[in-house]
Amino acid sequence: MENGNILLEIRGLKKYFRTRSLQYWKQEGLIRAVDDVSMKIRSGETLGLVGESGCGKSTLAKLIMGLEKPTAGEILFEGENIAGYSRGAWRAFRNKVQIIFQDPYASLNPRRTAGKTIGEPFLIRRKGLGKKEIDEHVARLLARVGLSRDQADRYPHEFSGGQRQRIGIARAISVEPSLVIADEPVSALDVSIQAQILNLLKDLQDQLHLTYLFISHNLGVIRHMSDRVVVMYLGRIVESGTNEAIFGDPRHPYTRLLLSAILETHAEKGRKATGGPGESKDMVQPEACRFYPRCPIAGDRCLAESPELLRVADDHAVACHFGIH
Amino acid sequence: MSGGRIVLDIQDLKTCFHTEKGDVRAVDGVSLGIPEGTTLGVVGESGCGKTVLALSVMRLIPIPPGEIVSGEIFFDGVDLLMLNREEMRKVRGKRISMIFQEPMTSLNPVVTVGAQIAEIVRLHEGKNGKEALEYAVEMLDMVGIDHPEKRARDYPHQMSGGMRQRIMIAMALACKPRLMIADEPTTALDVTVQAQILELMEDLKKRINTSILFITHDLGVIAHFAQNVAIMYAGKVVEQAPVGSFFNSPLHPYSLGLIEAVPVITKEWDRKKRLRMIPGMVPDMTASIEGCAFQDRCGYVMPVCREREPELIEKRAGHHVRCWKWA
Numbered sequence: 001m002e003n004g005n006i007l008l009e010i011r012g013l014k015k016y017f018r019t020r021s022l023q024y025w026k027q028e029g030l031i032r033a034v035d036d037v038s039m040k041i042r043s044g045e046t047l048g049l050v051g052e053s054g055c056g057k058s059t060l061a062k063l064i065m066g067l068e069k070p071t072a073g074e075i076l077f078e079g080e081n082i083a084g085y086s087r088g089a090w091r092a093f094r095n096k097v098q099i100i101f102q103d104p105y106a107s108l109n110p111r112r113t114a115g116k117t118i119g120e121p122f123l124i125r126r127k128g129l130g131k132k133e134i135d136e137h138v139a140r141l142l143a144r145v146g147l148s149r150d151q152a153d154r155y156p157h158e159f160s161g162g163q164r165q166r167i168g169i170a171r172a173i174s175v176e177p178s179l180v181i182a183d184e185p186v187s188a189l190d191v192s193i194q195a196q197i198l199n200l201l202k203d204l205q206d207q208l209h210l211t212y213l214f215i216s217h218n219l220g221v222i223r224h225m226s227d228r229v230v231v232m233y234l235g236r237i238v239e240s241g242t243n244e245a246i247f248g249d250p251r252h253p254y255t256r257l258l259l260s261a262i263l264e265t266h267a268e269k270g271r272k273a274t275g276g277p278g279e280s281k282d283m284v285q286p287e288a289c290r291f292y293p294r295c296p297i298a299g300d301r302c303l304a305e306s307p308e309l310l311r312v313a314d315d316h317a318v319a320c321h322f323g324i325h
Numbered sequence: 326m327s328g329g330r331i332v333l334d335i336q337d338l339k340t341c342f343h344t345e346k347g348d349v350r351a352v353d354g355v356s357l358g359i360p361e362g363t364t365l366g367v368v369g370e371s372g373c374g375k376t377v378l379a380l381s382v383m384r385l386i387p388i389p390p391g392e393i394v395s396g397e398i399f400f401d402g403v404d405l406l407m408l409n410r411e412e413m414r415k416v417r418g419k420r421i422s423m424i425f426q427e428p429m430t431s432l433n434p435v436v437t438v439g440a441q442i443a444e445i446v447r448l449h450e451g452k453n454g455k456e457a458l459e460y461a462v463e464m465l466d467m468v469g470i471d472h473p474e475k476r477a478r479d480y481p482h483q484m485s486g487g488m489r490q491r492i493m494i495a496m497a498l499a500c501k502p503r504l505m506i507a508d509e510p511t512t513a514l515d516v517t518v519q520a521q522i523l524e525l526m527e528d529l530k531k532r533i534n535t536s537i538l539f540i541t542h543d544l545g546v547i548a549h550f551a552q553n554v555a556i557m558y559a560g561k562v563v564e565q566a567p568v569g570s571f572f573n574s575p576l577h578p579y580s581l582g583l584i585e586a587v588p589v590i591t592k593e594w595d596r597k598k599r600l601r602m603i604p605g606m607v608p609d610m611t612a613s614i615e616g617c618a619f620q621d622r623c624g625y626v627m628p629v630c631r632e633r634e635p636e637l638i639e640k641r642a643g644h645h646v647r648c649w650k651w652a
Binding site for chain 2: 052053160161162190191192193194195196198199202217219220221223224225227243244247257258259260261262263264265
């Protein structure tokens with residue numbers, strides 16, 4: 001894994017949204033949803049992206065899918081900048097990058113059978129295929145995700161939440177993508193079903209040599225799924241590293257706060273979960289560290305300059321003036 | 326833990342929904358008690374009947390299609406099911422209050438939060454408008470809202486999810502209730518905010534001596550914040566125990582499955598590791614099941630499980646389980 005090829009590279013990616021005030025005479029605000037994010041995803045690995053609501057993780061997914069245009073920065077897929085793609089190249093790209101959404105209730109067309117939903121991407125890609133070949137393909141995919149062949153004729157409302165997520169996964173792998181973005185794929189599911197889906201995703205990764213960008217707010221799920229982890233806070237990467245580094249040796253105060261807020265049944269007795277102070281999503285001035293208002297170890301320097309993401313060990317980087325030691 | 330007065334004592338409660346597909350026995354013979362000043366966690370997955378249980382206690386089941394078929398719900402010795410509408414209305418919001426999962430849908434979007442809290446004490450405590458509003462500001466301060474006088478004039482949409490849930494808690498505790506029912510109060514919140522809200526609930530519980538019926542699917546929350554736990558499956562309690570005894574040695578295969586299905590951060594990480602999962606899914610609640618409801622998903626299933634339903638038996642002191650394996 002360590003020396004795997006870089007499948008996707010993001011360089012200095014920014015996405016700013018202008019907010020309109022109802023009071024039109026007031027100045028418009030600027031939301032830095034993704035602010036100068038750089039990272040690499042290696043072929044065959046699972047990169048876990050973790051952060052709380054509003055940290056920009058879903059915006060990042062949309063940018064990679066080409067569903068949003070970046071304000072600045074580059075997204076390189078297999079070494080090529082996707083912004084410069086021609087129409088044809090876009091179509092090929094869409095086959096190589098697929099997404100699984102959080103809510104299997106909202107992301108399936110209710111008036112289309114499971115078989116149609118799963119077969120359509122394949123149909124678009126391989127024009128001129130007969131009905132029989134597509135049916136075969138759909139049946140193979142259904143078996144892959146643990147559904148039966150006769151379920152192809154059913155509509156989404158006839159499936160449970162876990163089964164719907166299986167359909168979403170089958171649709172995503174229908175065109176044999178190399179990168180699958182999973183945006184909170186198990187957050188809407190019950191725990192017993194969640195485990196089934198996570199196991200399925202791992203099996204598929206082995207069988208089909210998939211690369212995952214796995215987005216979740218759940219640290220337990222991230223720990224279980226990821227080879228490497230990126231922690232985001234308000235549009236910026238605050239820490240990135242191997243699974244062992246992030247969970248075994250967290251350096252950023254926000255990563256530590258996240259870990260201390262987790263409630264686990266196995267946790268030592270008497271350990272108090274803490275949420276830390278505040279939950280301010282208010283932006284401090286742009287040059288300051290985003291975590292400043294909630295940070296227990298902040299100093300004057302944090303207000304004056306935003307910390308860079310600096311390497312602290314092999315494959316472990318932290319953006320904090322004081323978290324390095 | 327035991328020995329204290331029992332605030333809420335539910336006896337053999339059965340709540341049923343009459344649907345076109347047949348009767349759904351959402352709560353099917355549940356008996357539970359909450360001693361004064363303690364938290365009882367009711368845990369289960371979607372459709373297990375935990376929310377219907379809470380709504381039954383509040384007598385908020387829509388009738389029809391719902392119906393509380395039988396059972397008793399003693400609250401401080403009085404059977405709530407015997408009260409008339411007017412009497413029940415005096416209990417609701419004053420002596421028993423409720424917090425829901427999604428605060429935005431339970432707050433009135435066109436009324437300021439201060440006025441919403443004030444309304445409760447005006448109705449239940451007979452305070453006049455000015456007193457009530459002052460009290461509302463006090464409550465906002467108590468649940469940790471900065472600048473309470475200013476914030477009281479804000480509308481729900483001007484607040485974050487965590488702040489809205491604080492408002493809900495302020496409303497729930499405004500009349501210093503004996504019992505608070507919290508239905509997944511932190512599920513929609515970020516982890517760090519969840520920790521803050523749970524700390525706040527714990528602190529206020531001690532100050533006001535409120536008992537809590539805490540409904541959740543998250544066993545981690547229960548391990549840290551409850552004294553007793555009841556696991557529900559398909560409308561029935563399958564295991565019930567003090568929290569310590571439960572997490573030291575869970576007895577029911579479903580409880581075990583729930584605990585092990587959750588990926589944890591404290592264990593060693595191994596890329597190849599798979600999660601233990603509970604196969605299949607919850608049974609169709611309209612069909613009547615012969616034997617144990619968990620039989621098709623259970624790794625320990627025996628012939629008797631498919632024939633007769635197990636009883637809830639006391640296996641250890643205070644630790645009850647409904648399973649033939651332990652009978």
